[in-house]
């Protein structure tokens with residue numbers, strides 16, 4: 695004989711309430727989880743952009759650090775090209791986005807910032823030098839969002855973007871050979887090296 699529907703509901707309710715009692719889930723933690731879940735379901739345009747930046751940055755940084763550690767800086771040079779790193783995050787396809795890494799001082803001339811991007815690079819330089827919290831810049835045109843976020847140097851970057859006197863000789867030679875128009879040298883830590891320039895469909 696089939697179990698009546700209401701009976702199965704009761705059984706399920708009984709077991710779920712038991713579980714709650716024994717597990718003693720911290721309610722504030724649960725609220726936080728819920729908030730995170732909701733923001734994942736319904737993210738704002740700023741969050742969408744930031745998620746894309748952090749996913750890409752994490753991938754790029756990981757590949758770069760691992761390659762430097764395993765094969766040395768000179769070999770790692772080849773891995774610094776952003777286009778070689780696919781965005782595993784489904785966001786890129788869901789939001790029909792395009793992601794660029796551009797600079798006012800480029801190594802690869804294809805990464806030159808346009809007028810708007812240059813203006814925003816200057817804005818981020820001001821934010822950083824004033825010690826202000828860095829927040830993304832968003833502009834909306836029709837149904838597209840243009841999202842900008844700074845790329846700030848750390849110690850690792852200086853292996854390839856620092857003062858030429860401090861860069862390993864073979865690395866410097868490779869850079870000269872591969873990038874004859876390189877202007878992305880002479881940086882120190884905590885400087886705006888460029889920006890992420892992302893375009894995606896507004897929600």
Ligand code: HEC
Pocket residue numbers: 758767768770771772774775776795796797799800801802803805845846847848850851852853854855878887888889
């Ligand atoms: C192993 C050497 C190496 C390291 C370390 C490195 N880069 Fe690069 N970087 C490159 C190369 C090579 C390119 C040019 C890539 C291309 O051809 O698109 C580049 C390009 C860039 C660009 C794109 C704009 C341009 O100049 O063409 C940015 C922005 C950038 N790097 C930032 C950083 C930051 C920030 C760090 C540290 C977190 C870093 N890089 C560490 C080698 C390196």
